[in-house]
Amino acid sequence: MCGIAGILFKTPAANHVLGRALVDMLDGCQHRGPDSTGFALYEDDVAGLRLRFLVDDDAEAQIARIRAALAAQGAVIRAEKREGSTFLVEVGYDGEIRPFAYAMEQAAKLVSIGTALDIIKDVGTSRELDSVYHLGEIRGSHGLGHVRLATESEVKPEAAHPFWATGFADVAIVHNGQITNYWKMRRRLETRGFEFRTDNDSELIAVYLADKMAQGVTLDAALAQSVEDLDGTFSFLVSTRDGIGFAKDRLAAKPMVMYEDDTLVAIASEEVSLNRLFPGHSLSTTEPAPGTYRTWSRSI
Numbered sequence: 282m283c284g285i286a287g288i289l290f291k292t293p294a295a296n297h298v299l300g301r302a303l304v305d306m307l308d309g310c311q312h313r314g315p316d317s318t319g320f321a322l323y324e325d326d327v328a329g330l331r332l333r334f335l336v337d338d339d340a341e342a343q344i345a346r347i348r349a350a351l352a353a354q355g356a357v358i359r360a361e362k363r364e365g366s367t368f369l370v371e372v373g374y375d376g377e378i379r380p381f382a383y384a385m386e387q388a389a390k391l392v393s394i395g396t397a398l399d400i401i402k403d404v405g406t407s408r409e410l411d412s413v414y415h416l417g418e419i420r421g422s423h424g425l426g427h428v429r430l431a432t433e434s435e436v437k438p439e440a441a442h443p444f445w446a447t448g449f450a451d452v453a454i455v456h457n458g459q460i461t462n463y464w465k466m467r468r469r470l471e472t473r474g475f476e477f478r479t480d481n482d483s484e485l486i487a488v489y490l491a492d493k494m495a496q497g498v499t500l501d502a503a504l505a506q507s508v509e510d511l512d513g514t515f516s517f518l519v520s521t522r523d524g525i526g527f528a529k530d531r532l533a534a535k536p537m538v539m540y541e542d543d544t545l546v547a548i549a550s551e552e553v554s555l556n557r558l559f560p561g562h563s564l565s566t567t568e569p570a571p572g573t574y575r576t577w578s579r580s581i
Contacts, residue, residue, distance in 0.1 A: 283456075283457045284307070284310035284311070284313035284457065285455040285516065286550070287426070287455070287527070288302050288424060288525075288546070288547045288548075289422065289545060289547075290423065290544065293580060299420060299424055300320075300416040300417050300418060300421070300424075303407075303426040304407045304410075304411045306557055306558065307554070309551065309556065310549060314428030315428070317405065317441035317442075318405060318407045318409075318428050319401065320426050321399075321424055321443040321453035321455070322400075323395075323422055323520065324420060324421040327371060327399075329371055330396060331369070331371045331393075331396070333370075334367060334369075334370075334390060335390040336366060340363065344363070347368060350385055350388035351370070354374070354384055355376065358370055358372050359372060365401075366438050367392065382394050383476055386447075392445065397421075397522045398450070398451045398522070399419075402438060402443065407426070423525050424520065425443050425453060425454070425520050426443075427442035427456075429442055442454075443455045444456075444484040445487060447487070448475060448491075451522040452491040453519070454490070454518065454520075455518050457535045458515030458517070459515070460511050463482045466489065466511075467485050489511075490507065500519070500526050500576050504519070504528045508529075508530065508531070514530055515528070516536065516550070523578050524576055527539075528573075529569055533570070533572070536568075537568065538550070538552050538567070539555075539566060539569060540555045540565070552564070
């Protein structure tokens with residue numbers, strides 16, 4: 282079933298509530314996905330390029346491989362932290378992102394790369410992840426969240442959402458649904474040299490959109506094309522360094538509800554997630570129509 286959520290604050294003064302807002306929103310729809318939870322968070326205080334890896338019981342050996350791989354790519358470590366089942370590192374790096382990302386994924390399971398993006402995902406609920414990763418303390422301008430009910434793969438951190446656009450910086454996605462022309466679209470991208478680390482259709486959507494934007498297509502136009510190109514039932518949210526957007530298929534079998542005012546826009550699978558942002562208030566919400574898409578950009 283799964284549940285998705287996204288929020289963008291229109292004014293920088295509201296940035297301090299990002300992590301807490303997404304924890305609360307996902308807690309509201311946790312019944313849709315009790316197995317694992319994830320967050321894509323955008324912050325402005327990154328010292329260069331940020332990478333987050335998944336590590337396991339052999340963490341020290343994996344971290345040693347990560348450090349060696351970074352050095353081999355000419356990346357200079359500026360900060361690092363072991364946190365939960367992850368290893369977070371910030372580096373100075375001026376080269377091309379795509380070959381760098383592919384090389385780093387040979388060292389360990391890479392969750393995200395970005396100049397602002399940080400993906401945190403793990404087994405457990407939003408409240409449980411908050412206690413480990415201190416999500417409520419994270420400041421930022423916008424982000425996405427996902428709660429997962431495992432149906433086709435194991436309950437483990439790497440199977441959790443969000444997914445980043447493998448090989449690109451600062452693009453992430455959360456998705457509820459199924460892309461039925463997944464393999465056809467994936468093979469088209471692979472023939473152009475793109476690599477995939479999972480068989481998850483959410484990763485495909487992220488790479489598909491990031492590729493279009495890398496060619497100069499706007500996010501708005503890329504989402505419009507996705508409604509034409511993607512087969513299946515889907516509601517998804519995408520985030521970039523500059524904003525967020527959504528797209529829905531023409532059948533609209535997967536739910537999505539939206540609230541917007543002068544300070545923020547929030548989107549989720551269920552209205553209860555939006556209500557968590559304004560306890561005790563009656564909200565005027567809307568449901569995006571079938572086959573529609575829209576984007577929002579943050580204030581800088």
